[in-house]
Amino acid sequence: MMLQCRTVQFVPNPARMEGRNIAVFSASAPDQVFVRALGDSEQGFDPLALRVLPGVSEGADWVFREWHGWFHDLARMGRWEAVNDELDRINRNGLNFVATPEQSFDIPTAKATEAADEVADLLMGKRRRPRAYTFEEQVQAVLSMSEIGYRDDFIEDARVEIEAGSDLLTLRFPYLVNARIKTGFQVVKPDRKGAVTARAVSQAIYAFDKAVQAGLLVRERCVTLTGPLRPGQALVSDLARSSVLMNVFDADTPRALWELAGA
Structure with missing residues (x-):
């Protein structure tokens, strides 16, 4: 299955241009959009997932919670054109978040959700079973x-x-x-x-x-x-x-x- 994909990166120091992928948007059709984001959990958003990010100050999890919710709201719109427009707007705003150019991936599966998971694992790192929290x-x-x-x-x-x-x-x-x-x-x-x-x-x-x-x-x-x-x-x-x-x-x-x- 062919997917169009864009990645959102968190860049703590824009001068160094070193980012960490925190969300992957993908589409198998113009009206079928998926997103996988750092912090995804059955309860909505897991703030402890932010431990893997460098340069995140204590107490900043609410910022990422807002972004996480926005990512999923954008995907629920179900329009790849709208996703592209909003991600381009991120780049124009010059924040600590950067959207990468569109890429194409051919994933060997016929199921769109499985393809979205695989491309997210490829671009964000394979999701591991989280360790038990204290x-x-x-x-x-x-x-x-x-x-x-x-x-x-x-x-x-x-x-x-x-x-x-x-x-x-x-x-x-x-x-x-x-x-x-x-x-x-x-x-x-x-x-x-x-x-x-x-x-x-x-x-x-x-x-x-x-x-x-x-x-x-x-x-x-x-x-x-x-x-x-x-x-x-x-x-x-x-x-x-x-x-x-x-x-x-x-x-x-x-x-x-x-x-x-x-x-």
């Missing part, structure tokens, strides 16, 4: 994929003072959405067998209970980010009564988190 990395990925981490009212390492009798009590939340109806997060990391410690659970429950009593949070917006948990643990049952448990390794968690706190 718990900490997966927490950050979930906050990014849910778009919670991009909100203006999203706070990391929040310290909140509440009245406790005649005194002020400071509560710590690793993450807080400081909206009209606030969402508070605690993070409880289980061990490899899915067990949690009494200390981590008691700290999370204490912060949630005090925040609810003070009217800072409602119980439905108390969220514990955790991992796969071994069933039958009394500590887990206690934590589930105090908060909404979200397994950061569950593919549905980004959407569930967005529906809870992102809208």
